[in-house]
Amino acid sequence: MLAKQTGYLENQRLDTAIDAIVAVVNSLVEKAGIARDKLLGLGVGLAGIVDAREGTLRHSPIFGWRDVPLAGLLISHLHVPVYIDNDVNTLTLTEQLFGVGQGIDDFLTITIGRGVGMGIVVNGQLYRGRHGGAGEIGHTVIDPDGPQCECGNRGCLETYVSDPHLLRMAHEAFARGEMPTDVTEVDELLALARAGNPAALAIYAQVGETLGRTIANLINTLNPMEIIISGEGMRAADFLEETLRATVARHVMTGLSGNIEIRIDFMSDDAWARGAASLVLQELFKTPLYRSELTPAISSIP
Numbered sequence: 001m002l003a004k005q006t007g008y009l010e011n012q013r014l015d016t017a018i019d020a021i022v023a024v025v026n027s028l029v030e031k032a033g034i035a036r037d038k039l040l041g042l043g044v045g046l047a048g049i050v051d052a053r054e055g056t057l058r059h060s061p062i063f064g065w066r067d068v069p070l071a072g073l074l075i076s077h078l079h080v081p082v083y084i085d086n087d088v089n090t091l092t093l094t095e096q097l098f099g100v101g102q103g104i105d106d107f108l109t110i111t112i113g114r115g116v117g118m119g120i121v122v123n124g125q126l127y128r129g130r131h132g133g134a135g136e137i138g139h140t141v142i143d144p145d146g147p148q149c150e151c152g153n154r155g156c157l158e159t160y161v162s163d164p165h166l167l168r169m170a171h172e173a174f175a176r177g178e179m180p181t182d183v184t185e186v187d188e189l190l191a192l193a194r195a196g197n198p199a200a201l202a203i204y205a206q207v208g209e210t211l212g213r214t215i216a217n218l219i220n221t222l223n224p225m226e227i228i229i230s231g232e233g234m235r236a237a238d239f240l241e242e243t244l245r246a247t248v249a250r251h252v253m254t255g256l257s258g259n260i261e262i263r264i265d266f267m268s269d270d271a272w273a274r275g276a277a278s279l280v281l282q283e284l285f286k287t288p289l290y291r292s293e294l295t296p297a298i299s300s301i302p
């Protein structure tokens with residue numbers, strides 16, 4: 001890595017975000033000491049439904065944006081090829097190019113944290129689906145009468161294993177007198193689990209079981225060679241991994257369980273940024289036959 005920089009957005013307006021990205025790119029080119037014409041392109045990873053082929057952000061739950069032609073907007077400011085994709089897809093690319101997914105043709109990357117996401121690699125290629133929405137595993141339904149999800153439905157996987165859910169469960173445990181404090185941060189819940197609080201340990205065991213069932217379903221559906229579990233939620237791996245693995249073993253069909261590797265990989269924030277940059281590298285090393293899959297073709301740059 002030649003240079004890195006972190007920026008913060010003052011608000012959630014699109015023009016603010018565009019200006020911030022353009023400023024960071026210009027500053028990074030300067031910091032890295034490279035000539036502007038050596039910049040091969042910009043890769044952007046975003047949470048939400050991203051149509052990577054068209055370069056359009058279909059829906060961003062975080063920003064509340066819909067159908068934003070983000071790649072085109074950034075090209076008009078930066079005059080280099082711009083590639084955008086879902087951030088879990090870009091993380092999956094990092095694993096494929098530099099991480100534990102190297103040389104593996106069929107694998108899944110599942111991230112747990114504020115939400116739940118998944119990147120799918122089939123036959124060595126990232127599988128995005130028709131409009132880029134493949135991998136929204138967090139919104140598969142566990143219980144239609146379950147808790148309200150941010151997506152508008154009820155009882156999605158996310159409402160059982162994501163950080164906000166853990167805090168809700170902890171609050172309920174506190175109300176029953178099973179926890180000494182009414183925790184407001186996941187770090188506090190983790191500290192209680194480390195101290196051996198039975199209610200905190202029970203919450204993580206439940207998460208391990210729910211994730212284990214989901215992963216068994218995925219193995220039965222897709223028969224991957226490897227599953228990588230990542231995201232800040234895996235800081236609790238010590239408390240959920242055993243239940244997770246036991247649940248997977250219980251539910252995977254006989255004949256599918258052999259030779260599948262489940263890895264827990266703690267990836268840093270840098271890995272997500274590197275994944276976005278990998279979008280440019282991936283295009284560069286594609287054979288010309290496949291190169292036009294993602295927008296934009298260089299000739300379309302204004």
Ligand SMILES: [Zn+2]
Pocket residue numbers: 138139149150151152153156158
């Ligand atoms: Zn949902």
